[in-house]
Amino acid sequence: QARAQGVAFDKFATGHYEQHHHARGSLEIDGGRFEFDGLGLRDHSWGPRSWQAPAWYRWLTANFGDDLGFMASIVASKDGSETRGGFVHRGRELVLVKEVRLDTEWAGPEHVHDRLKAELVCADGSTLRVEGHVLSLIPLRNRRDGAVTRISEGMTEWRCEGRTGYGLSEYLDQVT
Numbered sequence: 001q002a003r004a005q006g007v008a009f010d011k012f013a014t015g016h017y018e019q020h021h022h023a024r025g026s027l028e029i030d031g032g033r034f035e036f037d038g039l040g041l042r043d044h045s046w047g048p049r050s051w052q053a054p055a056w057y058r059w060l061t062a063n064f065g066d067d068l069g070f071m072a073s074i075v076a077s078k079d080g081s082e083t084r085g086g087f088v089h090r091g092r093e094l095v096l097v098k099e100v101r102l103d104t105e106w107a108g109p110e111h112v113h114d115r116l117k118a119e120l121v122c123a124d125g126s127t128l129r130v131e132g133h134v135l136s137l138i139p140l141r142n143r144r145d146g147a148v149t150r151i152s153e154g155m156t157e158w159r160c161e162g163r164t165g166y167g168l169s170e171y172l173d174q175v176t
Contacts (some may be wrong), residue, residue, distance in 0.1 A: 012053035038061035064165035148175040
């Protein structure tokens with residue numbers, strides 16, 4: 001997806017892909033058995049990532065059930081260009097997102113994302129409107145070659161089309 005949109009991801013996330021899924025099963029840990037039945041998103045790249053490659057990005061994911069989910073991203077390159085895209089799935093139908101419009105409310109002295117409103121303009125002419133509220137957030141730091149990158153991972157509750165879903169809102173910023 002990202003490579004097709006022209007972003008120089010070879011330095012950031014080579015061979016990147018994402019897919020929604022529904023998983024059922026169990027885990028055994030220290031003699032205890034834990035059953036699970038839930039929705040998720042697989043986010044995969046080949047090789048190491050360079051978190052310092054983009055100027056910044058916003059990455060949003062959500063699942064509302066087996067019949068609705070999305071992934072949207074805005075990636076800003078250091079040359080000032082931006083790529084906006086993603087996908088919406090409605091059951092087995094997958095529609096590419098050609099534009100992402102995002103409004104963010106920030107919170108706290110750390111200035112982390114808290115509430116979000118997004119419009120995902122799809123290639124088929126439809127627009128998906130979503131609102132999110134970060135339930136919990138982990139601000140991570142990555143340091144390389146004297147540069148510091150903050151990656152804020154937000155467990156997010158989303159609302160869309162009268163439904164509630166869950167996913168992530170990940171904001172990456174270069175700390176200067």
